[in-house]
Amino acid sequence: MERLLERLGRTTARHPLITIVSWLLAAVALLAVSQAAGGAFVNEFRIPGAESQHAVDLAQRHFPQYGAVSADAVWHTGSGTLKDPRKAAAIKAVVGEFARQPDVRSADDPLAGMVSADGTTALSSIQYGKELGDLSAAHADRLDKAAEAARKAGVDVEFRGLAVDLASQPETSAVELIGVAAALIILLIAFGSVVAAGLPVLVALMGLMAGTALVLIAGTAMDIPAIAPIVAVMLGLGAGVDYALFVLTRFRHYLALGEPKVDAVGHALATAGHAVLFAGATVVVAILGLLLTGVPFIGGMGVAAALTVTMTMTAALTLFPAVLGLLGPKVNALRVGRRRTVAAPLAGEPGVEPGLWGRWAQRVAARRYLYAGLAVLILAVLSLPLLGMRLGTPDDGNNPQSFTQRRAYDIVADKFGPGWNAPFLVVAEAGDKAGNDAMVKRLTAGLTADREVSVVTPPQASADGKVSLLTVVPKHSPQDQEVSDLLHRVRDDLVPKTAGRDATIAVGGPTAFVTDLSDTIGDRLPWMVLAVLVAAAVLLVAMFRAPLVALQAALMALLSIGAAFGVLIAVFQWGWGVTLLGVDGPVPIMSMVPMLLFAVLFGLSMDYEVFLLSAIKEEYDASHDAQRATWVGVDGTARVITAAGAIMTVVFLSFVPISDVAIKMIGIGLAAAVLVDVTVVRLMLAPAVMSILGDAAWRGSGGRRPDRAAPAPPAREPSDVG
Incomplete structure (x- = not known):
């Protein structure tokens, strides 16, 4: 392996321009393919075989409106009630504006729906006729702008839901710049040369660009969660700089020994490159282990991170040696301070002091x-x-x-x-309408009797009456242990006692x-x-x-x-x-x-x-x-x-x-x-x-x-x- 890596280093160092131009063309081609392929990231998470997933799938099959992408609007006033004439008129006008926006299928009237006991707060839903991947932050922005008319009338309007979450997807550009700047400062202190400090970062960014393109291409064949590119950039940038740093350190050492630049590149890749190859392979294999979870969005994160690390490692082993071969001793140019590079004694030589x-x-x-x-x-x-x-x-x-x-x-x-x-989503399915009605009645009674249940909504029945949908509202917030305990009681105790032989009750x-x-x-x-x-x-x-x-x-x-x-x-x-x-x-x-x-x-x-x-x-x-x-x-x-x-x-x-x-x-x-x-x-x-x-x-x-x-x-x- 060392000989192969040394040969690779010498070849790229002897033909640096060909290697660098080939790398640039390949990176541009990958970016072009990724844009043409239309790969995208998803926000929908699935757990194959899980009861919560079965509940969602069952609800979507029998209640088409349940599967629609939506945003929830929360209407609140600090004085009076929402039914005050001026406020009610403003709410009606805003709801009408919601309904006329692109891709909106329906917008509910909050005053005809769920209103708080004191009349100051109401909830409503805006449903879209598009898949989540077809929506963008612009849809949430239009909702917010339309709500300004209600706010001027004294009604505060806030939003939540998947359609709104798109507007607050984290951006990485600013943090990438911070990470790159910090890395440059550390490398400048380490090497005392602007050129030597900048090269590992530059090569890592090239690998990162190619890796990001591959992740987008992978998004056409599998679900890559929206959070995956951020994790991939985090790992790719850090690992890419490290790998290039290892190679650069050995290259500068061999240059200081007086070796020609081609020989120095070959020896650097045979030593540090060998470690980079095995270290990078271990990182990739470990990350790909996430595929064994059986959860698609976690496996997608593993694939995205593995592709990015692979490309930054490849850049360190191919592109970087070419750059070093092109620069040679100029890698130490633009020095900061008065230090000079000297060769350390050979390892293993007698008399070498630690x-x-x-x-x-x-x-x-x-x-x-x-x-x-x-x-x-x-x-x-x-x-x-x-x-x-x-x-x-x-x-x-x-x-x-x-x-x-x-x-x-x-x-x-x-x-x-x-x-x-x-809230919990409870979906009940029986062989016939009468059996379903009787089962839902027993289920509602059992849920209402639980000390941790605040509300059980009236059941919604499917068109054939065989499936019912209930919403169960706990008394505590989602992260409280009491809610988790309630879930286990419902699943482990109430459902087995309530469901008949041919019936299904799934809690999601x-x-x-x-x-x-x-x-x-x-x-x-x-x-x-x-x-x-x-x-x-x-x-x-x-x-x-x-x-x-x-x-x-x-x-x-x-x-x-x-x-x-x-x-x-x-x-x-x-x-x-x-x-x-x-x-x-x-x-x-x-x-x-x-x-x-x-x-x-x-x-x-x-x-x-x-x-x-x-x-x-x-x-x-x-x-x-x-x-x-x-x-x-x-x-x-x-x-x-x-x-x-x-x-x-x-x-x-x-x-x-x-x-x-x-x-x-x-x-x-x-x-x-x-x-x-x-x-x-x-x-x-x-x-x-x-x-x-x-x-x-x-x-x-x-x-x-x-x-x-x-x-x-x-x-x-x-x-x-x-």
């Missing part, structure tokens, strides 16, 4: 059991909140006050009750959907974890040919992930500093986040592990001294890993200001994991464990003594790196 990080690794090795125990203790303490993790889905009540959905949520909770923000709605999603993930998670661990172990064994090394790498990744989950739970579920993130208070952990984070974090943890172990193995092959190999490997990678980790962290944190709570959770979880990984794991636990294992770690790895005349990896980076 640098700062090498001395740290020697100190860790001297007290290996102490540092290993301390690192495990820190990770265990950080992981403790995992014992109390509560899954759920943040609702509109967790949005900022600037969102119309949040204001609508608060008004409804205050005037009608918190349960109206996420937002809360039921979240519960079913959590159960589905819980059932599939062990299999996904097992599949990811096996796949990663196979890749690591293939790279290092050392099973013990692969095992310890997997275990350390799990410890790092546990610590990240603990931080995530402490921040969001316990509420430690959550208000600083723009969230009003504690929220449950979104059901999909733990599974997504596990796949991503396991892959990212392997990035740094592979880079570190590659350096250790190269030295071990040279010296066959496990203790020396450990400190030389740490000395040669710690600064680069630290810089790469800092870049990853700021990129992930730059996405936290996005209003979507799921994005905030993912950003905080990823940033916490990277911080823990590059500090506690890479600088304490990994050197301690490798020192404990000693020669046993590399038993069977087939290490051999290379020709010392050939360039070797640095004992530490050039003096101006890090």
